[in-house]
Amino acid sequence: MDLKEGIFLIVLLIGSKSAYASTDLTGENPITEGKGGEPEQLCTVCEVFTARATTFLNENKTRSEILDTLHHACSELRSLELKCLILVDYYSTLFFTSIGKIRPEEFCGRVGLCEASSVSMAKNDEKCALCHRVVVGMLLKIKNPDAQLEILQMLFKKCDKMKNYAHECKWLVMHYGPYILTKGEKFLETNDVCASIHACSSKQAESTIGGAALPGSSIHDT
Structure with a gap:
């Protein structure tokens, strides 16, 4: 991971934590109860961190090298450097002590940043299926000549606003x-x-894409 990637990761960590009222530095879990979508944001950040760190380990980078990279990224954040260092040290310690015992995808659930794996898996399946339904709906629109005409008419209206x-x-x-609509259909x-945007895993894509046309057909029928 280069410096830019490190900074990006740390910004994600700080952004997700900044909404919380306080941070306990006594060694207990520094996560306090949040509101709204904060737990979901933390889960996403944790998954990103875990995936990155796992990649580094697979590249035979040592724990010291990984932490040095993240600490150097923290130093670029100026006034947020201390908070950044605290977050990196806390979560990296948990990660390194757990990764040898459990699979990476289980780590965030074990540390309480994501829901239980069974619930998480159900949500992931739902997200994957929804993505494929959206793609099927888009294909049905593009394949429909009337819908294509509507799209072109909408673009013409946008052109009218461009004056000169x-x-x-x-x-x-x-x-x-x-031509673009045709290429979009083929693409x-x-x-x-859905797999490209990580809405589905490769296994989910194989099992879900075949059934995605069913909901799509209902869209077309309506």
């Missing part, structure tokens, strides 16, 4: 709009978008 460039804009829409058909 309205004519050139409409020319581009007229000449390239159908959605030949690429597993």
Whole structure:
């Protein structure tokens, strides 16, 4: 991981923690009760941290090298450096003491940053299925000539708002709009978008994509 990636990761950590009222530095879990989507944000941050750290370990980087990289990233955050260091040291210690005993995907659940694995898996399955339903719905729209016309008409209206460039804009829409729609259709058909955006794991993609057309058909029927 280079410096930019390190800074990005630490910013995520600090951003997710900043909404919490206080931080306990006595050695207890520094997470206090949050509101709204804060637990979900922490779960996401934990998963990112775990995935990154696991990658470093697989690359035979030592614990010291990983922490040095993260600590150096913290030093770039100026006034937030101390808080950044506390977060890195706390979660990295938990990670390194647990990763040899449990699978990486279980780590965040074990430390209480994500829900229990069974619940998490159910949510992941739901997210994967929803993604495929959305993709199928998009394909149905693109394949529908009437919907294609609506899309082009919408683009023409957007062109009207471009004043001096309205004519050139409409020319581009007229000449390239159908081509882009066709390419978009082929892209959605030949690429597993849901796996690419990590809405599905590779195994989920294989098992879910076949059943995704069923909900999509209901969209088309309505």
